[in-house]
Amino acid sequence: MFGDAQRLFGGEVSKPTNVSTTLRRFSGYFKPYWKQYLLVIAAMSVATWSEVKAPQLFGQAVDCFITPITSTSLGSGQGELRAFLESSGESSESNCTYAAPQPDWTTDDYISGLGGLILRIVGIFILGSIATGLMFYVMVWSGQRALNVMRKEVFQHINRLSIGYHVEHEAGDTMSRVTNDVDTIQQGMTFALVQVLSGAMLILWVAYNMLITSLPYALIALSAIPFMAVATSWFSGKARKAFRKTRLQMGSVNAELQESFSGVRETQAFSREEENLASFRETNASNRDANIRAVAFSSALAPTLEAMGYVALMLVTVAGGIILLRGQDFFGTAMSFGLIVTFVAYAQRFNGPVQRIAVLWTNVQSAIAGGERIFELMDVVPDIQDNPEAIELPPISGLVELDNVWAEYVPGEPVLKGISLRAEPGQVVAIVGPTGGGKTTIINLIPRFYDVTGGSVMIDGVDVRAVTSSSLRSQIAVVLQDSFLFSDTIMANIRFGRPGASDEEVVAAAKLAHADQFIQRMPEGYDTELGERGSGLSQGQRQLVAIARAAIADPRILILDEATSSVDSRTERLIQAALEKLLHGRTSFVIAHRLSTIRNADQVLVLDHGEFVERGTHDSLMQERGFYYDLYMSQFRRQEPKASVDGQKPSLKTAPLPAGD
DSSP, X not given: OHHHHHHHTTTOOSOOOXXXXXXXXXXXXXXGGHHHHHHHHHHHHHHHHHHHHHHHHHHHIIIIIIHHHHHHTSOGXXXXXXXXXXXXXXHTGXXXXXXXXXXXXXXXXXXXXXXXXXXXXXXXXXXXXXHHHHHHHHHHHHHHHHHHHHHHHHHHHHHHSOHHHHHHSOHHHHHHIIIIIHHHHHHIIIIIHHHHHHXXXXXXXXXXXXXXXXXXXXXXXXXXXXXXXXXXXHHHHHHHHHHXXXXXXXXXXXXXXXXHHHTHHHHHHTTOHHHHHHHHXXXXXXXXXXXXXXXXXXXXXXXXXXXXXXXXXXXXXXHHHHHHHHTOOBTTBOOOHHXXXXXXXXXXXXXXXXXXXXXXXXXXXXXXXXXXXXHHHHTOOOSSOOOTTOBOOOOOXXXXXXXXXXXXXXXXXXXXXXXXXXXXXXXXXXXXXXXXXXXXXXXXXXXTSSOOSEEEEEEXXXXXXXBOHHHHHTTEEEEETTOOOOSSBHHHHHHTTSXXXXXXXXXXXXXXXXXXXXXXXXXXXXXXXXXXGXXXXXXXXXXXXXXXXXXXXXXXXXXXXXXXXXXXXXXXXXXXXXXXHHHTTSEEEEESOOHXXXXXXXXXXEEETTEEEEXXXXXXXXXXXXXXHHHHHXXXXXXXXXXXXXXXXXXXXXXXXXXXX
């Protein structure tokens, strides 16, 4: 399973792509909310200002109020300490911007001034808290809306991708991108991102204040920054590569789970529980190892930066204490006790966001890795795209022509080799042949699920590549062997063929498909909720609902691929009766259908190894005793009319043709 993910990304698992490109593409989703982000920046600035202002006021509290009070209360017995405190206070009087003490102030005046300063500090903290709350709320509000747009675009893109993509890639991995990867982006691009940005702003602001307050002292306080930068770069780079691998492995786990749950009946029928468990253990172990490696790198960064932060704090305290105790200026800066307190607080505020960024940056890294996977999916170009000059296909009569058509799934290995056919409006064309001959490929070309590699497919004389896919497919209906029903009501499943249909039209379509009788017996009738893939109905009942869905679409071209296989004879008769009504007046292609339909077909085309080897009606081909005759005799039970009993009409026993391609 992991190999599929590797192939999707060209085998590259750990090598990171351009972060700036990913972030630039993110910005496209956030751009409509630029006003909200201006408010986030404003709130972030206020919150950061409060963080930076508080240390300054703490220093003023020490130098302007606490030191003079302490100096006054010492008395004459501690003259040296008193002189030191007085000189410390005098050297920092110019820093008392809040309220400069006056010479005639008493102790009570100092206490009163200190109380006012403390209230100012409390007010700043309250303002910062309000700004922080506003910042997070607006960021989450706008981020959720931006990611909602992203999720819808991813979903729309997945639905636009060609059938070939979904055939080649596991549904679980695709689902992981819409769910897990977008959730990872949500976590990283809202709370974590705003924390990282606010932390970065605080770091820069604190560093600036340090430098303008005392350049030499600031250099000591910031001396650990180069080592922090190197550690952050190395650990985050390793973590991002590891997180990218975890996103791939999570896709493999989801794919394994989806496949196991979908095939639980086969697993139990063949007693393969232990083998499935062993396979899941292996996939889950790879996911575990990838996550452990990612967490190991991300977890190692935080304590590394914390240790370096403590070293910086120690340098600030020791250097400032030594200089202050010696009573010296520090390269022209008058050292005071309050200045040391300010720089210690700055260092703490500096180290705090550094550590916070280290922890949350891994979330951002994981979000970027998830974004890379999302954008790689968004960059997948659908194989089938409308031509820029494509026109809307007008209502058709149903003339279908294949002219010298070649088709291949793998370059150089053609599945169809120059086949041609013409189906007149209203005709029933049966295509039969051995498995692998290319029958299903033909019916995939008509609604343009795949493109031809040579020749052309035309409807009413118009090449299907010259019209829009929606206008083409809206006039075609397909009934498959295992028709897909949604986890919705029976009414909604039938109406899926034509969303604007009324309830009366839905009931009429169900009656045409002979489905009304069993639907009426359901607990809630047409409002009965079905389980996943239509669970709650038998195989035959699901087929009848699918036929009703095709009937309500009222298509001009109808494709039946094994529509009556795997059902009992009674249900088959109901389906056949429904199909007879549905086929009337429509151009129909029947792949490996029951014999009653084959016998009545206007054309029977025998396909072998990508080429038509015979064509005609059932009776004419049987008379030729060629390939079709041999196929019929070897793979079908002879249909022998039983003699009439009591005037009753002869009955036919039916048997299936070989499975489709």
